[in-house]
Amino acid sequence: MSDLRAEAEALDGKDELAAKREEFVLYETVYLDGNSLGALPANVPGRLAEVMTHEWGELRIRSWSESGWWTAPERIGDRIAPLVGAAPGQIVVGDSTSVNVFKALVAAVRIARDPGNPSGGRDEIVVDATTFPTDGYIAESAARLTGCRLIPVAPGDVPGVLGDRTAAVLLNHADYRTGRLHDLPGLTAAVHAAGAPVVWDLCHTAGALPVGLDEHGVDLAVGCTYKYLNGGPGSPAYLYVREALQPRFDSPLPGWNSHAEPFGMRAEFEAADGALRGRVGTPDILSMLALEASLDAWDGVSIDAVRAKSLALTDFFLRCVGAYVPTGRVESLTPAAHAERGSQVALRCEGAGDVMRRLIEQGVVGDFRAPDVLRFGFTPLYVSFGDAERAARILARTLS
């Protein structure tokens, strides 16, 4: 056994999250694509069978009240809250990430232009130019509908373009391609100094590291639940609205679920209090309750322990890659500094598409991002140090 294999075994032996692995269905693969679709939590199929046969099949419409369907968006939001550093009552689950970006960004512009805000003339939406594309497309639509101009800039350059005309800023906590972690506290403070609200996209960080939404004064945030939160394919996204801003959250999608009295069937819209304003239409119960069951895996888990293991895993994987892979065949795009690293490693590699296909054939599942990037996501709840060593070893064999 190589030294690194022995080291992996020792690290797994003292891993306080090791037992969590048993709560997921993993088969024989090394699954390093939890940053795209989290693995299946073992309790989900049983729970959803009960939802279908008992709650839908037997109780039917009674389940809207008796099985807690109606309140699922805010109840599940409160379960996600501690994972992103939010007190209860600020997160609702529902709709896709794209739709939530739209709600958050239009609402942010309206907050910036609130009559109570002395700075008028705010007509610029600043967006991360390296963003996952959907955020950029939606930002462009939000800009068009609110009479704003879109200013795409690299996250590091955001402070330089902020000013009296800034209506809102949309940023990603981690770059989906490189895995680089952006400075959420610093950028939030810079946007606030310019008198504008900021929207953070947490898709690539929630469940992988502490976010600290309340602590850092974030205004609005969105995220998906099918990556590090393991909610299932296309599971509903979530929207965070800071408590102090909720009375001014003016949604561009005011559906009957965000009404103060949804069953009053009133012709005039009157927004509900609190985070419920972020709801829109009838919640998607099967997907939503699968997500709720998947969150059981977080019981007793501290997000700080998750972050510590995540950094140890990516450090160890990079060491194994350095030791095994012939020099010059791959180049890490992921920052070495912990403060700048999310929970994935992105390696630039010639012929990356073909290399990833061959890795997958050998049971190492990551993904390929055009034109030349191998992405490996490390989900601390179910990825072991042994997995990291094996992935690097098979990668080296594939490249030699």
Next chain:
Amino acid sequence: MSDLRAEAEALDGKDELAAKREEFVLYETVYLDGNSLGALPANVPGRLAEVMTHEWGELRIRSWSESGWWTAPERIGDRIAPLVGAAPGQIVVGDSTSVNVFKALVAAVRIARDPGNPSGGRDEIVVDATTFPTDGYIAESAARLTGCRLIPVAPGDVPGVLGDRTAAVLLNHADYRTGRLHDLPGLTAAVHAAGAPVVWDLCHTAGALPVGLDEHGVDLAVGCTYKYLNGGPGSPAYLYVREALQPRFDSPLPGWNSHAEPFGMRAEFEAADGALRGRVGTPDILSMLALEASLDAWDGVSIDAVRAKSLALTDFFLRCVGAYVPTGRVESLTPAAHAERGSQVALRCEGAGDVMRRLIEQGVVGDFRAPDVLRFGFTPLYVSFGDAERAARILARTLS
């Protein structure tokens, strides 16, 4: 046995859809709330178990291509298409009805204002004043974001308010409260004569009667799938965009799933061809594939046969109510004329809330709509004439 009971038995004996009942889980209740939440199709739990354990649990991300997850929105749209009289390639499934109303209405305004359209200055959105509230709230938001004024009028009064300033019209095919069916062909023609596009909400008719979207030249339509289509609680809604209008469909929610090259990860948005433009974010796979399985119940079913049985059921129920219920205790709000009737019967009744509670205790499940309406929905795939007679008999007993 009363004459009406014997008649119910005879009608059930010659019902060509009677065998369909076996494909649903019904227990002992008379379930007349399929216009709120359709009953559970018996094949859904098994299919979804396979999706969870095999497609998600074992294949994971490979299922986006290998299990057809990625193309589910348009594939399932094509299965709904024949039920609403649409040729393939015009319907995508996803998001809630409210979100689809928003897409359709903003896109309709943009079509009306298309540079190729000689009539400029269109700044009025006409909306059914008796609409299910969410459509009205969303219409108000669409009006605000596109610089339009909202004109709420009763559907019968729509032709009188149309003109050169009409940007778009949003109508319900059936009134959710009274069950009244509106004149889709006539109103569509009237809106077209004014040079504007029309959006129809089919929530209360799709799966209950022929809609004829293509035949009547409807521009855009939306609908839910959890009523007469039995897709499950909060199952994804759908959006129809007439083929000829697709090149001009300019969505206010241009997510990565509506991009011409979604995996190109391009910073610039370029809309996909066809109905795919109506997609937004990552599709909600568990709910979507439950819906797909639920549509198996329509195999071999003609929507004309469904309509014939629906009218026979509501006729028979009204006859039974007339025969059993003491005069003056209830008043039907549902039009007697077949051309004006959807697939539900709404009875105005003093103390309706309490009456419905007692009916449900006795195994007759309808619902209550404030302030004084008992609603009974008739789903031809699983409601029998015996159910209709029993419901009327128990209603009479409850009221006497």
